[in-house]
Amino acid sequence: MIISCLEDYLIMRKLYFLIPGTGDKFACGGLWAELKTIELAKKVCSTEVVTYRKREKDKLFLDDLLQTKQQDDCAFVISWGFDAPRLSVKLKRFRLNVIYHAHTTGYGFSLPTSIPIITVSRNSMGYWGSKSPNSLIYYLPNQISDDFYNYRQPRNxxxxxxxxxxxxxxxxxxxxxxxxxxxxxxxxxxxxxxxxxxxxxxxxxxxxxxxxxxxxxxxxxxxxxxxxxxxxxxxxxxxxxxxxxxxxxxxxxxxxxxxxxxxxxxxxxxxxxxxxxxxxxxxxxxEYRKQNIIKKMQSILEEINIFFDNNQDDAISISEINYARLKQLYFKSRFKKIIKTYLAKL
Missing domain, CATH: 3.40.50.2000 (Glycogen Phosphorylase B;)
Structure with missing residues (x-):
């Protein structure tokens, strides 16, 4: 009910998708998938590509963009696993809204719970569900183009x-x-x-x-x-x-x-x-075709925008499941068992 009321006043933020570049040096399946996602995102909200390693004609460059006055009406989508830790710190230093679009997993870095995570597979969602259990996490698969279908012709x-x-x-x-x-x-x-x-x-x-x-x-x-x-x-x-x-x-x-x-x-x-x-x-x-992905993306971005609207920097966050907390929980559990065993012997 609360979310429903908030949606009545929801304004979708502009998305800046950060990629290192689009040239041969950066060409790979992950880049093509991200560019496809960007095209689909344009059906949902205002979207623009921003490069951050290589300046390219007709594209924004991150360092230039950060020199301009930023409002709270945009969000930056990072996806390159090797660069995600550095970019997240850099953008948060400017107090900007950040979304992590997670493709490959296993880089080892962690993210603050103020950064929602959109994963391209359930496998990646499970990874981040364990790695960052107190973050907003969503599943939005990559697109398979309608061009991929069975022609039913002889095969040589x-x-x-x-x-x-x-x-x-x-x-x-x-x-x-x-x-x-x-x-x-x-x-x-x-x-x-x-x-x-x-x-x-x-x-x-x-x-x-x-x-x-x-x-x-x-x-x-x-x-x-x-x-x-x-x-x-x-x-x-x-x-x-x-x-x-x-x-x-x-x-x-x-x-x-x-x-x-x-x-x-x-x-x-x-x-x-x-x-x-x-x-x-x-x-x-x-579920991998264009219309389903656009529909899911609409719902995911609506909820993320609500989160950004209501996210307070001074709010007390949920305790992380880190090494210190796990040790604390272990000793608490052991202490309870010892007390229970002691009382049973009385």
């Missing part, structure tokens, strides 16, 4: 592999074995029309567990296996990190790197020998 590629993030096992052992039997296409560069490529392939293989383990951080979302499923590919994939949100081995995919290379080859061969389009209900993809 047996196996498709995108080399980036692929494991050593995949590239050095499994793929050479498969190349002796099947038509295997390995993509090492940017693909202009990925939906068309997926619709040419029978099987798509993705194995990123080793890649992310080496970096000590998680697969934030893993969009390509989901896009491949939408295009009717049979998918063999790892299920680490955000991939576990939607992959269900034995039902909509196969788990790759399962025990032995021989077992992988046997299963892949069986799928190709009896290959058919993968028919999955659109229900699996609906």
């Amino acid at each position: 590629i047996d196996i498709l592999v995108l080399a980036r993030k692929s494991s050593t096992y995949l590239i050095k052992k499994l793929i050479p074995e498969l190349q002796q039997r099947f038509k295997v296409v390995i993509i090492n560069s940017y693909v202009d029309n990925l939906p068309r490529l997926f619709n040419q392939a029978k099987i798509y293989i993705y194995d990123s567990a080793e890649y992310w383990a080496q970096r000590g951080i998680s697969e934030g979302f893993g969009l390509q296996p989901l896009e491949a499923l939408a295009c009717g590919c049979q998918v063999f994939s790892s299920v680490n990190g955000g991939l576990a949100d939607y992959l269900d081995p034995g039902f909509n995919c196969y788990k790759i790197a399962a025990h032995s290379c021989l077992f992988d080859i046997q299963r892949i061969t069986a799928v190709i020998d009896k290959w058919q389009y993968l028919n999955i209900s659109e229900g699996l993809f609906s």
Whole structure:
């Protein structure tokens, strides 16, 4: 009831999405996903891109923006995990509203509870639910474009592999074995029309567990296996990190790197020998489509704006679950048990 009344007077703040830059140096799946989110955010409120490492034509630069007089009618969205700690401190020094858009997890930093967290996967939401239990936390998945659907046409590629993030096992052992039997296409560069490529392939293989383990951080979302499923590919994939949100081995995919290379080859061969389009209900993809994400984003931003409207710097925050507090709770629990045991003996 209180929130309902507040919404009657709600004014949506302008969002400044902070990215290091948009050039080749910063090109990656996380950047493309963030740029897609920015386009969707424009359907909800006033939105603008701000770079902070590289000055770019026709884009705001953070240091310049901070020199202007800032009002309480905007919020800054940070997302680059490597830069998030520094940026959050910098923006809070100017007493600005900050939102963290969490993709990959495992960087190890913490955030003050005054910064709401929007996660791109349930895996990331669970991480921050443990890491920052007293923060506002939301789940807003990345978008899968409507261009990704099954053309239902003949397919001339047996196996498709995108080399980036692929494991050593995949590239050095499994793929050479498969190349002796099947038509295997390995993509090492940017693909202009990925939906068309997926619709040419029978099987798509993705194995990123080793890649992310080496970096000590998680697969934030893993969009390509989901896009491949939408295009009717049979998918063999790892299920680490955000991939576990939607992959269900034995039902909509196969788990790759399962025990032995021989077992992988046997299963892949069986799928190709009896290959058919993968028919999955659109229900699996609906939560990742444009309209659902815009609807969720609207609700999330409304609640975050209410939070910013009513967040007082001098308010007493909830006690954090840190090392000192855990030790305190442990000793309290032990003391209660000792007293209980003592009284039972009287």
